[in-house]
Amino acid sequence: MAAPPPRALAAEPRRAPLSVGLAPPRHGARSAASRSRQEIVYSRGRLVSTNFNSRSSACPPCRCTQVAFADTKISYQPDADKHAGVLAYELVQGKLVQWNSFMDKSIPDPPTAVLLHGILGSGKNWGSFAKRLAQEFPMWQFLLVDLRCHGDSASIKKRGPHTVASTALDVLKLIGQLRLSPRVLVGHSFGGKVALSMVEQAAKPLPRPVRVWVLDATPGKVRAGLDGEDHPAELIEFLRRMPRQVNSKQEVVDALVKAKFSLDVARWVATNLRRSSPVGLRSSSSFSWIFDLNGISEMYKSYEDTNLWGIVDDVPRGVHINFLKAERSLHRWALEDLQRIHTAEELAADEAGGVEMHLLEDAGHWVHADNPDGLFRILSSTFRVETSIRGVQD
Incomplete structure (x- = not known):
């Protein structure tokens, strides 16, 4: 669950290249003035x-x-x-x-x-x-x-x-x-x-x-965790059943721990919450997920099903x-x-x-x-x- 020189690795013509020399994104630009950073x-x-x-x-x-x-x-x-x-x-x-x-x-x-x-x-x-x-x-x-x-x-x-x-x-x-x-x-x-x-x-x-x-x-x-260990598929499905907005990150942590997920994973998952109401309205603030849980569920299923041994057997x-x-x-x-x-x-x-x-x-x-x-x-x-x-x- 959860890191070659120019023209190093090129994808097939119908796909985007995995290399062509370095140039700026068409939506960005070079840096401006700087001292140390x-x-x-x-x-x-x-x-x-x-x-x-x-x-x-x-x-x-x-x-x-x-x-x-x-x-x-x-x-x-x-x-x-x-x-x-x-x-x-x-x-x-x-x-x-x-x-x-x-x-x-x-x-x-x-x-x-x-x-x-x-x-x-x-x-x-x-x-x-x-x-x-x-x-x-x-x-x-x-x-x-x-x-x-x-x-x-x-x-x-x-x-x-x-x-x-x-x-x-x-x-x-x-x-x-x-x-x-x-x-x-x-x-x-x-x-x-x-x-x-x-x-x-x-x-x-x-x-x-x-x-x-x-x-x-x-x-x-992909082999599932043993008893007492976190299972990603189950974690994703649990998160999908939670409200899309919550009052605090601690609310999510508590819910995950209560559902027998580890505290470390619960705290890590909560880092994916973003404040969804204006910052000035602290009393009525709420948090929502920064990711698409439905899409992620599909991605994890593909992760379980995808077999890439061929690229390893014939590098x-x-x-x-x-x-x-x-x-x-x-x-x-x-x-x-x-x-x-x-x-x-x-x-x-x-x-x-x-x-x-x-x-x-x-x-x-x-x-x-x-x-x-x-x-x-x-x-x-x-x-x-x-x-x-x-x-x-x-």
Whole structure:
């Protein structure tokens, strides 16, 4: 439940590309003046950076001027209807990412990693972790996506069916719209299957290598939790039966705990509530969900039914798939899953691809919350390898 050079990974012609060089979203613009930190809020996406360049520009087509000051958050947001995008997102950039790479193609595109959340999550789940990665690897940028029906993307109407494949295609289209060139795909739980589906839907062979991380998820059968553990499908259905508006977040927490869901999960779910009445009217305030629970229910069913073992058994040339198993998440991993992945490791090595298994100790399913230091150490190896292979100038 619930993270290649230009033209690195291209989707089939009828689909959006998973890479084409980096350029600005058509609804956004380059950054404006900055001292030590810059942050731009697009209508459907936000750009966070620690860049020292000083720039000024306007946002077409509304021509709104955007200015950033040290440690100041820009809250301006153009009319969303005029700038409706594929998905909501946040782009976190390291301080060595050069702003003018958005326009000046003589400057190499910065290496990009895409981070995908799990069911009932949002891109914000990766916020702190992405900023930590950006500090350690300052020439990288990290795209945090709100998947369909989740977070700020819930207000962007999507046609069904709501499946793993359609969710992956959304991300492919977003990457094409932003004209990014991802070298790394990181997906937690449901997001892990989305990352695999992105590779499956992309054109083969891939022009450039891509490293995929599937965090605490298997390519096939989803195994329910044991007694005393939270069951995502049951949690989603319980939330669907709750009122669409509640008086407080604590009301939701109490209801979930009473229904035998864990306190940690109850508190986490409550973070997906947003105040739905004017802030000034505190006495009559209410909260509503920021996600589409009906769509999410459909997505989770697809997560249970989707089988992506084929992409693991026959890894495309240039793709390296890493599986990470959480030590305390034993119920999600059967012996047959582990054996099949280890077999794929040997076969992929012979075919110039890559499959690798990792273990994250002292962590349950919520890997980036349970053991962020351990996860950081494991994932860092990918960014160090990619950086050393290509160098700062690619």
